Amino acid sequence: MATLAYTITVEGLSDDTFKLTQFNGQESLSASYFNGAPCYGFRYDVDLASRLSTLTADDVVDRHVELKMYRNQQLVQRVHGIARAFTQKDIGHHHTFYALTLVPALERLSLRHNSRIFQHQTAPDIIATLLQEMGVHDYRFSLTQASPER
Numbered sequence: 001m002a003t004l005a006y007t008i009t010v011e012g013l014s015d016d017t018f019k020l021t022q023f024n025g026q027e028s029l030s031a032s033y034f035n036g037a038p039c040y041g042f043r044y045d046v047d048l049a050s051r052l053s054t055l056t057a058d059d060v061v062d063r064h065v066e067l068k069m070y071r072n073q074q075l076v077q078r079v080h081g082i083a084r085a086f087t088q089k090d091i092g093h094h095h096t097f098y099a100l101t102l103v104p105a106l107e108r109l110s111l112r113h114n115s116r117i118f119q120h121q122t123a124p125d126i127i128a129t130l131l132q133e134m135g136v137h138d139y140r141f142s143l144t145q146a147s148p149e150r
Contacts, residue, residue: 002071008046008100010083011064017055021097022047023067037101040110042079044102047089053096060086062135065102080138081105108134122147 006020025044026034034043044067060083067079085101112134118126124141131139 003073005070005073007068007070008048009066010060013059013063017052018048018050018098019095020046020067021049025102038110040107041104042081042102044079044081046100046102048098048100049095050098051095053091055086055088055096055098057086060100062108064105065100067102082108105136105138106131108136118150120149122149 006023007015008018008020009015010017023044023046024035025042026032026039027042028039029041032039035045037043046067063083065081065083067081068075069077069079079102081102081104083100084103084107085099087099089097089099091097109130118129121129124143124147128139128141131137
């Protein structure tokens, strides 16, 4: 019988800060909804337990998060993203329970609305500028043709 295990780590916190108690998620290639919220690639609602009772949203939100899934002690899937939301739930004798929403870093772009003009730049240059401004650094272009300057 296969054994399943899950771990979650948050940038800036010790790897053993959280124990994952439950998660529910959705992955999609195009915009859809999960639990009433837009799903841009993936969205996981994660329930956590921690011995630390003083964690706040400032400690977790917008930080890089990695969810790992193991089958028979072999890593079978990694999900890299950011914490979109973090809330404290119940407080017990030895653990405090939290909820975290894990989304792709690209979802940061949904928080920004503005208009501006880019001149004398290629489309990849413009996209790279927008991604870097929102803290998205894990991307790569794989173009088959040169993009004209506009």
